[in-house]
Amino acid sequence: MVDGEEVRNKKVIFRDYVNGFPVESDMYLSTDNTIRLKVPEGSNGVLVKNLYLSCDPYMRIRMREDEDPTVITSFAPGSVMTGFGVAKVLDSGHPKFKKGDLIWGMTGFEEYTLITTPESLFKIEHTDVPLSYYTGILGMPGMTAYVGFHEICSPKKGEYVFISAASGAVGQLVGQFAKLIGCYVVGSAGSKEKVDLLMNKFGFNKAFNYKEEHDLNDVLKRYFPEGIDIYFDNVGGKMLEAVILNMREHGRIALCGMISQYNLDQHEGVNNLMCLIYKRVRMEGFTATEYFPLYSKFLDMILPHIREGKIAYVEDIAKGLESSPSALVGLFSGRNVGKQVIEVARREA
Amino acid sequence: MVDGEEVRNKKVIFRDYVNGFPVESDMYLSTDNTIRLKVPEGSNGVLVKNLYLSCDPYMRIRMREDEDPTVITSFAPGSVMTGFGVAKVLDSGHPKFKKGDLIWGMTGFEEYTLITTPESLFKIEHTDVPLSYYTGILGMPGMTAYVGFHEICSPKKGEYVFISAASGAVGQLVGQFAKLIGCYVVGSAGSKEKVDLLMNKFGFNKAFNYKEEHDLNDVLKRYFPEGIDIYFDNVGGKMLEAVILNMREHGRIALCGMISQYNLDQHEGVNNLMCLIYKRVRMEGFTATEYFPLYSKFLDMILPHIREGKIAYVEDIAKGLESSPSALVGLFSGRNVGKQVIEVARREA
Numbered sequence: 052m053v054d055g056e057e058v059r060n061k062k063v064i065f066r067d068y069v070n071g072f073p074v075e076s077d078m079y080l081s082t083d084n085t086i087r088l089k090v091p092e093g094s095n096g097v098l099v100k101n102l103y104l105s106c107d108p109y110m111r112i113r114m115r116e117d118e119d120p121t122v123i124t125s126f127a128p129g130s131v132m133t134g135f136g137v138a139k140v141l142d143s144g145h146p147k148f149k150k151g152d153l154i155w156g157m158t159g160f161e162e163y164t165l166i167t168t169p170e171s172l173f174k175i176e177h178t179d180v181p182l183s184y185y186t187g188i189l190g191m192p193g194m195t196a197y198v199g200f201h202e203i204c205s206p207k208k209g210e211y212v213f214i215s216a217a218s219g220a221v222g223q224l225v226g227q228f229a230k231l232i233g234c235y236v237v238g239s240a241g242s243k244e245k246v247d248l249l250m251n252k253f254g255f256n257k258a259f260n261y262k263e264e265h266d267l268n269d270v271l272k273r274y275f276p277e278g279i280d281i282y283f284d285n286v287g288g289k290m291l292e293a294v295i296l297n298m299r300e301h302g303r304i305a306l307c308g309m310i311s312q313y314n315l316d317q318h319e320g321v322n323n324l325m326c327l328i329y330k331r332v333r334m335e336g337f338t339a340t341e342y343f344p345l346y347s348k349f350l351d352m353i354l355p356h357i358r359e360g361k362i363a364y365v366e367d368i369a370k371g372l373e374s375s376p377s378a379l380v381g382l383f384s385g386r387n388v389g390k391q392v393i394e395v396a397r398r399e400a
Numbered sequence: 401m402v403d404g405e406e407v408r409n410k411k412v413i414f415r416d417y418v419n420g421f422p423v424e425s426d427m428y429l430s431t432d433n434t435i436r437l438k439v440p441e442g443s444n445g446v447l448v449k450n451l452y453l454s455c456d457p458y459m460r461i462r463m464r465e466d467e468d469p470t471v472i473t474s475f476a477p478g479s480v481m482t483g484f485g486v487a488k489v490l491d492s493g494h495p496k497f498k499k500g501d502l503i504w505g506m507t508g509f510e511e512y513t514l515i516t517t518p519e520s521l522f523k524i525e526h527t528d529v530p531l532s533y534y535t536g537i538l539g540m541p542g543m544t545a546y547v548g549f550h551e552i553c554s555p556k557k558g559e560y561v562f563i564s565a566a567s568g569a570v571g572q573l574v575g576q577f578a579k580l581i582g583c584y585v586v587g588s589a590g591s592k593e594k595v596d597l598l599m600n601k602f603g604f605n606k607a608f609n610y611k612e613e614h615d616l617n618d619v620l621k622r623y624f625p626e627g628i629d630i631y632f633d634n635v636g637g638k639m640l641e642a643v644i645l646n647m648r649e650h651g652r653i654a655l656c657g658m659i660s661q662y663n664l665d666q667h668e669g670v671n672n673l674m675c676l677i678y679k680r681v682r683m684e685g686f687t688a689t690e691y692f693p694l695y696s697k698f699l700d701m702i703l704p705h706i707r708e709g710k711i712a713y714v715e716d717i718a719k720g721l722e723s724s725p726s727a728l729v730g731l732f733s734g735r736n737v738g739k740q741v742i743e744v745a746r747r748e749a
Contacts, residue, residue: 123678287673306677320669324636327685328655329472334683336676 055089055142063160063375065126068116072314072383075376077114078132086163090144096167097148099138101158102398104372105186106379106391107220108285110134111313132160132375137175137185139398145169153178153398155185160375162395173346180357181366182398187220187390188353188364195307195339196224197349203305203337204281208233211275213294216285216310217258218245218365220390225283226255227362234281237274239290241385248388252363267293278302286311288319295326304334314383365389404438404491412509412724414475417465421663421732424725426463427481435512439493445516446497448487450507451747453721454535455728455740456569457634459483460662481509481724486524486534488747494518502527502747504534509724511744522695529706530715531747536569536739537702537713544656544688545573546698552654552686553630557582560624562643565634565659566607567594567714569739574632575604576711583630586623588639590734597737601712616642627651635660637668644675653683663732714738 062081069077090098113126126132136158140148148154148169156172158164166172175185187193199221200206212229214222217238226249229236237257238249249258257274264270271279271293278299284291287309294304312318327334356362367387369378372395381387411430418426439447462475475481485507489497497503497518505521507513515521524534536542548570549555561578563571566587575598578585586606587598598607606623613619620628620642627648633640636658643653661667676683705711716736718727721744730736 291673306673308677309674312674318671318674320671321673322667322669324640324655324670325658325661325667327683328657328687329685331685331687331690333685334676336678336680336682338677338680341680 055087057085057087058163060084060086060161060163061372062131062162063372065114065128065130065132067128068125069111069114070316073111073114073380075380078376078379080373080376084161086165088141088163090142090165093144094165094167095144095169096165097140097145097154097169097172098142098163098165099140099154099158100163101136101138101161101395103137103183103186104158104160104375104393104395105135105190105192106375106382106387106393107134107192108308108310108313108382110379111310111383133157134160135186135191136395137182137190138164143169148172148174153182155190160372160393162372177350177354180354183366183368183392183394184357184364186392187366188224188357188362189350191339192220192390193224193353194342194346194349196221196228197353198339198342198345199283199305199307199337200225200228200281202342203335204283204303206232206234206281210234210280211277211299212236212281212283213271213275213279214238214283214285215261215290216240216308217255218248218253218389219285219387221307222283222285223248223253223365223389224362226253229281230254231356231361242388244388245385248365252365254363261290268296271297281305283307284309288312288321292319292321292323295321295323295332298326298330298332300330300332302330302332304332306334306336310383366392368392368394370394404436406434406436407512409433409435409510409512410721411480411511412721414463414477414479414481416477417474418460418463419665422460422463422729424729427725427728429722429725433510435514437490437512439491439514442493443514443516444493444518445514446489446494446503446518446521447491447512447514448489448503448507449512450485450487450510450744452486452532452535453507453509453724453742453744454484454539454541455724455731455736455742456483456541457657457659457662457731459728460659460732482506483509484535484540485744486531486539487513492518497521497523502531504539509721509742511721526699526703529703532715532717532741532743533706533713535741536715537573537706537711538699540688541569541739542573542702543691543695543698545570545577546702547688547691547694548632548654548656548686549574549577549630551691552684553632553652555581555583555630559583559629560626560648561585561630561632562620562624562628563587563632563634564610564639565589565657566604567597567602567738568634568736570656571632571634572597572602572714572738573711575602578630579603580705580710591737593737594734597714601714603712610639617645620646630654632656633658637661637670641668641670641672644670644672644681647675647679647681649679649681651679651681653681655683655685659732715741717741717743719743
């Protein structure tokens with residue numbers, strides 16, 4: 052590869068807005084594009100080679116047409132999909148970045164991307180951990196778990212913590228953060244394999260497969276006879292409703308995501324919000340991006356834990372850009388076990 | 401009336417648990433009781449003559465059988481109803497109270513009550529304001545408005561504030577507290593008369609009659625083209641759902657009450673909680689009683705405002721204990737204009 056060379060650039064194109072569950076054919080691979088591996092004259096962008104791409108549940112929201120554009124931008128039909136990723140800088144028009152730097156941040160689902168807003172990228176300084184981690188435990192999902200648990204939930208030692216979608220990128224970390232400060236932690240997931248991970252790999256106190264439970268209220272009462280102090284909600288809907296019934300006084304609910312609702316045309320109603328008054332519960336929505344200024348503080352905390360093996364982390368890595376549609380769609384049937392990543396290319400020497 | 405005399409004691413008896421809208425016959429007046437106007441030997445209770453009784457929406461919840469007894473106690477069928485009131489001490493077994501003291505706190509819907517937990521009563525020290533105010537602006541509803549707005553909503557000057565059931569005991573005060581710190585305040589109420597009060601008596605910026613609006617989302621967009629920073633929710637249900645759609649980023653919702661839901665067997669679901677994530681909104685339930693330790697601080701703030709005429713207050717006073725069933729039932733059709741009080745007896749010289 053020669054500097055400034057014109058090369059093929061495979062892309063994952065978003066075909067059109069999606070109703071119901073997304074299917075692989077909502078995206079397609081376009082192979083007849085080229086890109087010049089050079090930042091255009093006068094641009095302060097960076098030209099990157101994508102290494103790892105992150106599949107995150109929030110991306111389903113971007114497949115809808117009707118969301119409020121002031122808070123979330125839909126994908127543009129016929130255009131390349133975008134998302135978080137890890138990439139290597141091939142050329143830079145920005146003083147903060149130079150050729151050879153590794154970065155993570157918003158990029159394209161394609162081989163090469165010209166990132167025109169490099170201010171929002173993070174330079175990767177620590178490469179003694181797998182680079183793919185910067186799509187997860189060391190990236191947006193890690194920050195989501197960290198700020199959602201520590202900033203939104205105000206946890207205290209000994210409190211009872213429940214996490215839904217607990218083996219996912221965010222849930223597995225929230226559970227381990229909660230264990231680190233001495234909470235009692237229960238997680239729900241959608242398969243025996245995931246429940247085993249929660250118990251044996253991530254050290255949760257208890258875990259259950261929600262698909263095997265007929266009555267969510269009953270199962271929560273069983274695992275939390277004293278009630279729930281903190282609920283980290285990744286799923287919304289009926290699980291949220293059942294949890295609200297089981298909250299303790301002064302409980303806190305962090306609304307992180309609602310994956311059970313993303314594919315529904317009409318979201319399920321939660322009909323027991325009055326319990327929030329009786330129990331004086333706080334429920335708060337948040338997004339990690341707002342807390343990105345805390346990222347270096349977060350890294351200082353988590354890197355030693357990873358290096359010392361005090362925090363486990365499970366990824367589900369699909370190989371090749373071609374696997375993107377299948378990997379993304381799999382998130383919504385829960386096919387992934389752990390953080391879903393796409394390996395586009397390996398870091399070159 | 402002679403000390404220790406045995407006298408007639410009319411009572412309002414709760415007949416049985418209520419489904420749907422309460423009707424007057426869910427309560428009845430019992431006139432064949434007597435009481436000795438003396439605290440029993442060895443008791444640390446106080447024997448009071450009730451002067452004003454408070455009709456509050458939360459009392460509807462106590463008419464249900466199935467509420468969680470750890471957080472709210474249902475009325476006992478066949479027993480006297482209880483609630484907040486203003487009373488005069490006729491005899492006391494408690495060192496904090498003596499004959500002739502005026503108090504406010506939990507008492508019975510009857511002429512005389514032996515209060516066996518006088519620790520929770522407040523002694524009334526300021527009598528240059530109407531005594532009935534201690535059922536409202538200077539009592540539980542006043543504290544509800546104060547802590548709900550200042551502690552739960554963290555208001556800032558210039559913010560956009562919406563209040564439902566805005567002419568009620570709590571709503572009228574929240575609106576005026578918000579105006580005092582320079583917020584833009586809109587209220588909803590259920591009649592033209594109440595809307596006029598909001599505009600002309602309480603100084604709201606805008607007000608509307610929700611019964612005349614077909615589309616709550618539309619009307620909120622009209623009054624809040626920039627969105628809502630703070631929602632003080634007294635009604636729940638469809639209004640809460642419409643407000644959530646119109647919240648601004650980092651908005652706060654204080655869940656105070658949900659009067660629209662109290663008479664429904666199956667509460668309405670709120671189906672757009674995902675907006676709380678996009679907009680990073682905090683929603684929190686609270687009850688004033690937890691904040692009663694702040695009462696004297698509250699009094700120091702509000703009494704000067706009342707004396708200087710800076711805060712207006714509207715009461716709807718029904719005369720005689722006999723009016724209790726009608727006054728209580730009227731709350732749920734919105735018949736009262738302002739704080740609903742029952743005058744059982746006037747203060748004697």
